[in-house]
């Protein structure tokens with residue numbers, strides 16, 4: 001191992017959402033808290049990435065960004081080497097983060113009375129951005145079978161009113177780490193085609209896949225029968241660069257891309273210098289770091305699952321992907337609000353309560369496992385004291 005992931009960012013930086021989450025408890029005891037909510041890792045990005053940004057700052061030039069061609073070249077290389085898909089540079093647009101990009105897509109392709117479908121429970125910002133843009137939110141609750149989620153397209157078909165325009169798929173899925181099979185992805189594209197829906201596929205977690213599991217980047221299902229998709233990828237989760245706020249909006253279809261670009265122009269955004277430089281370097285030099293990270297995360301996942309699933313009252317879903325554990329607390333017999341208080345105030349663990357992920361999420365809690373094994377042990381030891 002060349003990289004030492006035990007050498008975590010020990011103190012949670014004050015200018016971070018993770019720190020704000022601790023402050024929100026109104027506790028004075030910051031030191032004791034384990035912040036396992038916000039999906040930032042506690043690891044430093046690859047040293048090459050830190051070196052590049054240090055060098056940039058030392059030049060003293062902090063002006064507008066240029067040179068996007070070399071960034072796009074790295075995106076194309078990355079998609080080819082890590083996902084075996086050949087994208088064209090002209091298909092790639094950049095955005096100030098994927099949530100912002102979803103907002104742009106909603107405004108480009110829908111109007112206020114139109115429906116937008118999500119598969120819940122799912123990443124809470126989908127719901128927020130749909131509502132903030134005054135679009136009609138349609139939640140299609142997934143079915144849980146043998147500790148795995150499945151899409152319920154039959155039920156969704158029965159609910160369709162004809163005013164739905166967009167379906168958002170999180171692939172791999174956050175929370176639950178579920179990887180969708182090629183057949184499931186095909187079913188979704190048939191569904192979209194039959195119902196004239198544009199499909200947004202958010203693949204922000206697609207690099208964080210555990211050994212033995214296979215993620216299929218959406219275009220590899222074959223776009224000969226379905227072209228109306230917008231693929232979103234990023235380096236931010238992969239390399240812990242979320243503060244760089246950037247992401248890729250990849251649209252092979254010409255007319256869809258033109259419509260997106262027109263709306264994107266209206267945001268006034270141009271690429272964020274720091275995010276682009278961080279992302280480009282990470283894709284160039286981060287392969288080995290990422291391979292080792294995945295092995296480290298796997299150990300954390302296995303350890304956490306073993307400890308949690310030994311308890312009669314809790315059940316952790318096995319993650320195919322992502323570092324976001326999804327734990328069912330329903331057998332505790334307590335309400336979600338009670339479990340939340342126990343976790344937050346008695347155990348001093350910050351987590352995300354499942355209700356915030358929409359229908360089907362009640363009394364689950366999401367825990368971020370991307371921290372040092374040492375801190376993870378502290379978390380499970382604390383959890384075991386109350387949830388036996």
Ligand SMILES: Cc1ncc(COP(=O)(O)O)c(C=O)c1O
Nearest residue numbers: 039097098099100123174204247
């Ligand atoms: C599925 C998913 N999409 C998007 C984001 C955030 O993307 P961004 O920071 O680029 O807006 C997250 C963050 O955790 C996420 O889990």
